[in-house]
Amino acid sequence: MRCALINGERHEAEPRLVGTCPGCAQAMIAKCGDQRIHNWAHKGMRVCDPWWEPETPWHRAWKREFDDAWQEVILHDELAEKHIADVRTDHGLVLEFQHSHISPLERQSREAYYRNMAWIVDGTRRKRDLPRFIDGHRSLRPTPWRGIYATPFPQECFPSDWLDRAVPVFFDFAGMEPLDQRVGIERRLLWGLLPGRADGHAVIVALARQRLVLAARTRPQIVPAREIVVTLGYRYRAARVEGRRYAGLPAWRRRTRRRHATRF
Secondary structure, X not given: OOEEEEOOEEEXXXXXXXXXXXXXXXXXXXXXXXXXXXXXXXXXXXXXXOOOOOOOHHHHHHHOOOOXXXXXXXXXXXXXXXXXXXXXXXXXXXXEEEOOOOOHHHHHHHHHHHOOEEEEEEOOOOOOHHHHHHHHHHHOEEOOOOOEEEEOOHHHOOOHHHOOOOOOEEXXXXXXXXXXXXXXXXXXXXXXXXXXXXXXXXXXXXXXXXHHXXXXXXXXXXXXXXXXXXXXXXXXXXXXXXXXXXXXXXXXHOOOOOOOOOOO
């Protein structure tokens, strides 16, 4: 954990400090070695959140994009079990930053519990993930809206264990590496796989990091995922019906319907 309580106030880990866990009120010790990021740990092997995972510099960098009061927010489920959201904003949006492997059951449990949430996944942990996306993103088809793409082959872009989530999943292929204009667009942007399918197509949103952070700070959702997927699916179905309607007619008899761009 990043913060523990000392005299009722949140403090980051520093050498020789002792605090208490804001979730279970048990003693915590500051771990401040040279090899790992400074953090608080329960004495012994106790962990009060069953979804806990070790924190990395990547986790910490993302958390620091948000107000201190929004970080490591403690929530309780119907069985009084504690869960600590990485970030929960005043708009009720939960962000979970995922670096290590996570089981399908735990993913499903978190999504069902938090409901209004988004995953941000470290796309640099596995060596294959970025090369896969670089090869596969050529299959992304532009849509009428800037920064929104569709593909019938999401498995060519993203890891199979993240393909069918109930909430948006954003992949961070930059990790902790510094970015400049020489870096490819695959790493400069975060690529969000939205839940559901638009007439059989997966829908992907590309956002710059600061744009994503601003949206998360100021909105209940980073993007209106359901509205985007439903609207795009309607357009695909309408285009298919239109194609059947004019199939076999000479070109001079076909009518072109005026389209209006939709804004999200």
